[in-house]
Amino acid sequence: MKLLVLLAVVAGLWWLRRLAQVGRLARQLRQMRQVSREAPPRPAPQPMLRCLVCGTQTPASEALQDARGAYCCAAHQAKAAQDALSRTGERKE
Ligand SMILES: [Zn+2]
Known part of the structure; x- marks a missing residue:
């Protein structure tokens, strides 16, 4: 009988610990969702310009x-x- 009571106490403690872990995880998940909702919107796509020398595509704001x-x-x-x-020098000669 004492063994059964001991088992019930251990099982109860384990169950309470699991509840605390699940609660902590749910809180973390809620915080992560809030952060992702508060994240700034992505900047609008901007036109790309081709370099006349190497052909690399560069954003218009950086070109x-x-x-x-x-x-x-x-x-x-x-x-x-x-x-x-x-080229203009060659034409003059
Ligand atoms: Zn270039």
Whole structure:
């Protein structure tokens, strides 16, 4: 009989511990859902521009643009300017 009471007490403690774990998990899940709901909206997609030198697609906000077109970086913009200068130089000669 004492063994049965001991088993019942152990089973009760185990059950209470499980309840506490489930409650903690439910609270964490609720917090995670709240955080995901409060997350800022994703930025709208923006147009991509092709670099005139290497052809890399670059977001319009990050691309460097001039009268000739768009570039992925300052080095390619400078290279395009240099190429344009050398082309006009060749035509004069
Ligand atoms: Zn480029």
